[in-house]
Each structure stands twice: as structure tokens, then as C-alpha cells.
Amino acid sequence: MLRDTQMMLNYDYPLYRPPSEADSLIFQVTLGCSYNKCSFCDMYRTKEYSERPWDEVKAEIDMMSKILPQTKRIFLADGDALNLDAEYMQKIVKYLYEKFPVLERIACYAMPMNVLKKSESELKTLRDSGLNMFYLGIESGSDIVLKKVTKGATATTIVRACKKAKAAGYILSCMVILGLGGKTHSKEHIRGTARVLNEASPHYVGALTLYLENGIKEEFLTKFGEPFVPVSDSEALDELEDLIRQIDVNDDVIFRANHGSNAYTIKGTFPHDKQAMLEKIAWMKQHPEVVRPVGLRGF
Ligand code: SF4
CATH class of the missing domain: 3.20.20.70 (Aldolase class I)
Structure with a gap:
């Protein structure tokens, strides 16, 4: 209907x-x-x-x-x-x-810059009027990766935007992208992303996996500024595991990695379900038959 x-x-x-x-x-x-x-x-x-x-x-x-x-x-x-x-x-x-x-x-x-450009009182007034929720793309918490993908934001501005939105009373749902730094920047990408999530502590986090449509692949590879080596599905799972391991929050964060781009589905609420999510990943690693066929992400 x-x-x-x-x-x-x-x-x-x-x-x-x-x-x-x-x-x-x-x-x-x-x-x-x-x-x-x-x-x-x-x-x-x-x-x-x-x-x-x-x-x-x-x-x-x-x-x-x-x-x-x-x-x-x-x-x-x-x-x-x-x-x-x-x-x-x-x-x-x-x-x-x-x-x-x-x-x-x-x-x-909402982009981080949209939030930062609004004054605290403007955000608060909008919230009081009934605007309730922002979906904000963090993508990565690594400044190196953010620059390479021309995000137009840094880890610092992302954290500031998230905190400002939360302080004004908004529900905050954030997206991060596994594999965005390729193999070369994988560790740094996950370390920075976990750091930003820990500082920002959004209400919801969705983890996607990098998927490049053909029309944009060329531009992505050129702007990356160095050979981009994509992570495999199993390496994306390693990233997911590292990310979950490094997320350390006190408030509830509802975490979902169940987007169509993900080879694996993981969901739970931090901090309570952290161990269960890690155990599920350990199980998945022992059951590679659940791995989605390689090559669906456009590489
Ligand atoms: S991810 Fe796409 S929609 Fe979001 S700010 Fe960047 S270009 Fe715009």
C-alpha cells in the first residue's frame, strides 16, 4: 500500500x-x-x-x-x-x-559537515520540532583512508559531528565500510574506525562491505593514489572480527553487518553481545561453506 x-x-x-x-x-x-x-x-x-x-x-x-x-x-x-x-x-x-x-x-x-554547519541551537530547535534521527556515513575512522576516498571529512570532524548530534538529542545511525582501505590500509582502517565508533558511540552502526559499481571503479582506483588491493571475503571477515574486538563502548550500540554487500551476517548489541559475535565469527571461520562466492563486490 x-x-x-x-x-x-x-x-x-x-x-x-x-x-x-x-x-x-x-x-x-x-x-x-x-x-x-x-x-x-x-x-x-x-x-x-x-x-x-x-x-x-x-x-x-x-x-x-x-x-x-x-x-x-x-x-x-x-x-x-x-x-x-x-x-x-x-x-x-x-x-x-x-x-x-x-x-x-x-x-x-546527514553528512558530518551538515551537522557541524548547524549551530547547537539550530540542531536543538529542529530536534524539538520533531526531526529525530540522522543516518551518517562514517565509512572509515582512518584519516589516510578518508583522504584516499575523498570523503571530505576527518576522524576528528566525524567524531565532533556525531557528538554534536547526540548532544542535541538525535538518534544516530552510522555506516562503516569494510575493505575501504584495501589490503594495504586494512589494519589502520579498522583501528581508526573502532576508535571513532568508541568516541562517537552512535546508537546504531551498520557495517557494509565495499562494493564498486562499474561506472565508478575507475575513478575510485585513480583517486586512491596507489594500487588498490581489494580484500577478499575472508579478509573482510577478519576486518569485521578486528572491528568488533576493538569496539569498547559503555552505552548500548546496536550493530548490524547484514547488508547485501556483506558476505557474512553478524548482529548484536554492544557491549553485551560482543563475545557472542566474536564466537559466531570463529564458527564462521571454521565453516567456510557459508562464504559467499568470491567476485560479487565488483573486483
Ligand atoms: S557517500 Fe555519497 S551521498 Fe554520502 S556524502 Fe558521499 S557522495 Fe554524498
Whole structure:
């Protein structure tokens, strides 16, 4: 029903949302990504970043509020809706709560820079208006790797952004990418990523495995600046094991490595399930028949 009805919105494709927003109503308040330069990401390469005007956004909200008045979750697309000016974002968020009486949650993607550019009071005001959750790509906590994949952020700015968002009351869901540093930078990539996760302590962490679409592979390899040696599935599992071993948090962190790009599925909540996750990985290593066929990641 939701998917059928959403077709009425005449989306500007491609349209992306996190897996956990599968049942959310999506409004495209921006198109594309304002940065659009991460070398591993081709999500919005076909689009130029733009911000949709109020009359268009309002018309869509008005229409969908009549069709799906019982909507509880909304996701604001595209790649970094938080890039919108705080005042405009607040106008959208407030209007959504006016038009959807049982709305419980509004989420969007956010780059570290989007969060840092907003003042603490702007973030707090948006949070008080009902924007609840950010999906933020950490990708790596290694400055070497972040530079090589032209992420436009450092470990320090990522940690600052995460802490700032959490302090303002947002639920924070972060993504990291196994294999992003290749074999050469594998240890450094995982060490830095664990360090950032330990400092930022997001509510949710999703671990993906690097997958390069053909259209972006060339650019990724060129920008990497040195021969990129991809990690194998079993090495990605080693990275996952190292990452879990090095994550040391006091607050609950819900951890998922169950994305389609992963050869292995691991999930649990830190700190309680850390040992169980490590034991599951040890079991997987003894049962290589569960390994996905090599070569699916585009190398
Ligand atoms: S900021 Fe996000 S959406 Fe934009 S290019 Fe980087 S990974 Fe892709």
C-alpha cells in the first residue's frame, strides 16, 4: 500500500533510503548530494544538487496527508536533506507534524559537515520540532583512508559531528565500510574506525562491505593514489572480527553487518553481545561453506 501510494509522488530517481526506512513515507526535499565527491559512491552522480521549493514540497505533503493520514515515519531524501537551511527545514518538519497527526519520527541522511554547519541551537530547535534521527556515513575512522576516498571529512570532524548530534538529542545511525582501505590500509582502517565508533558511540552502526559499481571503479582506483588491493571475503571477515574486538563502548550500540554487500551476517548489541559475535565469527571461520562466492563486490 505504502509503495503503491508513493508512486503518486513522481520521484526524481534514483531514490535511496536506508533499509530501516523501508516502511517510511519518503519526501524528496532536496535532490542529489551537495558534496557528491566520495569516490566509492555513485548514488547521486546523475543528479545536480538542488533544494526543492516550498510550494512543491507543501503540495506533496498536502496530497500524501490525505492519502496516508496514519503515517508514523517519514524519511526526508535525497542524500543530505540536512543541508537545507535550518529555518526551511524546521518549516517542513513542523508542517509534517501538522498534516500527519500520528507521526512519530522524521529521519534523514546527514553528512558530518551538515551537522557541524548547524549551530547547537539550530540542531536543538529542529530536534524539538520533531526531526529525530540522522543516518551518517562514517565509512572509515582512518584519516589516510578518508583522504584516499575523498570523503571530505576527518576522524576528528566525524567524531565532533556525531557528538554534536547526540548532544542535541538525535538518534544516530552510522555506516562503516569494510575493505575501504584495501589490503594495504586494512589494519589502520579498522583501528581508526573502532576508535571513532568508541568516541562517537552512535546508537546504531551498520557495517557494509565495499562494493564498486562499474561506472565508478575507475575513478575510485585513480583517486586512491596507489594500487588498490581489494580484500577478499575472508579478509573482510577478519576486518569485521578486528572491528568488533576493538569496539569498547559503555552505552548500548546496536550493530548490524547484514547488508547485501556483506558476505557474512553478524548482529548484536554492544557491549553485551560482543563475545557472542566474536564466537559466531570463529564458527564462521571454521565453516567456510557459508562464504559467499568470491567476485560479487565488483573486483
Ligand atoms: S556524502 Fe554520502 S551521498 Fe554524498 S557522495 Fe558521499 S557517500 Fe555519497
